Amino acid sequence: MSNKTNVPDIMEREKGLTRGLTTRQLAMIAIGGAIGTGLFLGSGMAIGFAGPSVIVSYLIGAVIALLLMGCLAEMTVAHPTTGSFGAHAERYINPWTGFSVRYAYWFSLVCAIGTEVSAMSVYMKYWFPDVPAIVWIAIFSAVLIYVNATSVHLFGSVEYWFSMIKVAAIILFIVFGAYVVFGSSNPEIGPQNFTNNGGFFPNGLWGMWIAIFISLFSYLSIEMIAVSAGEAKEPEKAVPMALKSAVVRLILFYIITLALMLMVVPWKSAGGDASPFVKVFQIINIPGAAGIMNFVVLTAALSAMNSQLYISTRMVFSLSRAGFAPAKLGDLSKKGVPLKALALSTIGIAIASYINIVAPDQSFVVMISLSSFGAMFAWFMIFVTHLFFRRKWEQMGGRKLPVRMIGYPYLTIFGAALLACVVLSTWFQPEFKDTLTMGFPLLILISIAYFIWKKANPAAYEASAKQSSNKDIPS
Numbered sequence: 001m002s003n004k005t006n007v008p009d010i011m012e013r014e015k016g017l018t019r020g021l022t023t024r025q026l027a028m029i030a031i032g033g034a035i036g037t038g039l040f041l042g043s044g045m046a047i048g049f050a051g052p053s054v055i056v057s058y059l060i061g062a063v064i065a066l067l068l069m070g071c072l073a074e075m076t077v078a079h080p081t082t083g084s085f086g087a088h089a090e091r092y093i094n095p096w097t098g099f100s101v102r103y104a105y106w107f108s109l110v111c112a113i114g115t116e117v118s119a120m121s122v123y124m125k126y127w128f129p130d131v132p133a134i135v136w137i138a139i140f141s142a143v144l145i146y147v148n149a150t151s152v153h154l155f156g157s158v159e160y161w162f163s164m165i166k167v168a169a170i171i172l173f174i175v176f177g178a179y180v181v182f183g184s185s186n187p188e189i190g191p192q193n194f195t196n197n198g199g200f201f202p203n204g205l206w207g208m209w210i211a212i213f214i215s216l217f218s219y220l221s222i223e224m225i226a227v228s229a230g231e232a233k234e235p236e237k238a239v240p241m242a243l244k245s246a247v248v249r250l251i252l253f254y255i256i257t258l259a260l261m262l263m264v265v266p267w268k269s270a271g272g273d274a275s276p277f278v279k280v281f282q283i284i285n286i287p288g289a290a291g292i293m294n295f296v297v298l299t300a301a302l303s304a305m306n307s308q309l310y311i312s313t314r315m316v317f318s319l320s321r322a323g324f325a326p327a328k329l330g331d332l333s334k335k336g337v338p339l340k341a342l343a344l345s346t347i348g349i350a351i352a353s354y355i356n357i358v359a360p361d362q363s364f365v366v367m368i369s370l371s372s373f374g375a376m377f378a379w380f381m382i383f384v385t386h387l388f389f390r391r392k393w394e395q396m397g398g399r400k401l402p403v404r405m406i407g408y409p410y411l412t413i414f415g416a417a418l419l420a421c422v423v424l425s426t427w428f429q430p431e432f433k434d435t436l437t438m439g440f441p442l443l444i445l446i447s448i449a450y451f452i453w454k455k456a457n458p459a460a461y462e463a464s465a466k467q468s469s470n471k472d473i474p475s
Contacts, residue, residue: 373439
């Protein structure tokens with residue numbers, strides 16, 4: 001069979017990036033992106049909505065994430081490319097899908113970068129309450145831009161150690177928290193906090209349900225493994241191993257830490273003005289421990305921002321090499337870094353800076369709403385793309401897939417439907433209504449941009465359309 005016009009061509013046009021990421025670095029990139037603001041600061045907001053039932057919220061969110069990663073692992077091992085699910089959508093559905101998924105996801109990442117920057121300013125107030133947030137935004141942004149601009153190897157090394165600090169801290173928190181909960185004689189600490197102050201569902205099933213949306217924001221970035229597969233040394237081995245280890249660790253970390261946290265801190269005290277983790281140490285009154293934990297959560301935000309800056313840069317690079325963005329954005333430095341794409345992706349820092357100046361108290365919630373729609377749209381389209389991918393792969397007699405999603409097509413459809421129901425529910429929650437009121441107009445604007453691009457670039461459109469209509473599958 002001829003492979004001249006299918007996804008290997010997408011892989012060919014994205015060549016030039018350095019394959020310098022090891023399996024352990026790949027796993028840490030996903031963990032680094034997902035264990036950040038969502039766990040350390042966003043969990044406080046989720047607890048405020050759901051109370052102790054936030055544990056159920058995060059479990060349901062974990063089910064969606066697991067199903068998503070099953071679909072994504074299958075497609076990524078078949079086609080390890082930087083364009084990832086955007087390239088898969090372009091190949092197996094149509095050019096509009098590949099265009100819109102990558103642009104929506106890029107916009108999501110750009111805003112997520114701003115979310116992490118906003119969180120950093122919250123954490124730094126613990127030590128420096130009088131220093132303006134803009135100072136910390138400038139300092140931390142400069143450092144991470146330098147890391148991403150130097151080389152993928154430096155990025156991978158920095159991200160690995162960032163993530164190691166977080167993982168070690170969470171393990172210590174679990175060990176220490178378990179000791180406090182089960183070894184303490186304090187009557188205010190223990191499982192009774194699950195039912196005190198209004199019961200396990202103090203805000204009803206709706207509070208639990210809307211907290212699923214925050215849990216999904218927390219799990220966002222596990223899909224980064226698929227994007228970074230284009231720079232992995234051995235993607236067929238590294239990707240499935242990294243995906244499995246990352247998903248299992250994330251679920252364990254989130255569920256166990258939330259359960260312990262709720263047994264130590266009454267749910268009404270776990271607000272969003274500071275990390276609930278810091279509040280745990282304040283309550284049990286261990287000298288210096290709260291400051292150490294604040295350093296850890298600051299590291300977590302730096303790590304997540306570092307990962308998001310990397311992935312957003314690669315998305316712009318992929319769009320450029322596909323002909324969907326200016327060709328200059330696909331240029332690489334001598335060390336294989338798309339510097340111009342990196343420069344464009346720093347726009348999220350500017351957005352966060354502006355919001356922090358005009359509405360500092362609302363900046364975190366605003367950035368969550370702005371960043372969530374694009375990511376949720378990309379997640380939904382991963383499920384949809386998987387349905388097209390598997391059907392076409394089997395019809396055309398492709399090689400045996402080394403990784404296969406269980407329960408196809410039923411679990412793929414179930415994951416897509418459950419995700420859609422959670423996201424559409426934000427319409428009825430004032431804090432997150434902006435997710436849809438700003439998200440759908442964004443998708444319309446992206447679609448308009450696509451048709452303008454299609455008319456202005458007929459040759460590039462024909463090449464992309466040929467990808468979708470081609471009936472050859474790699475053997």
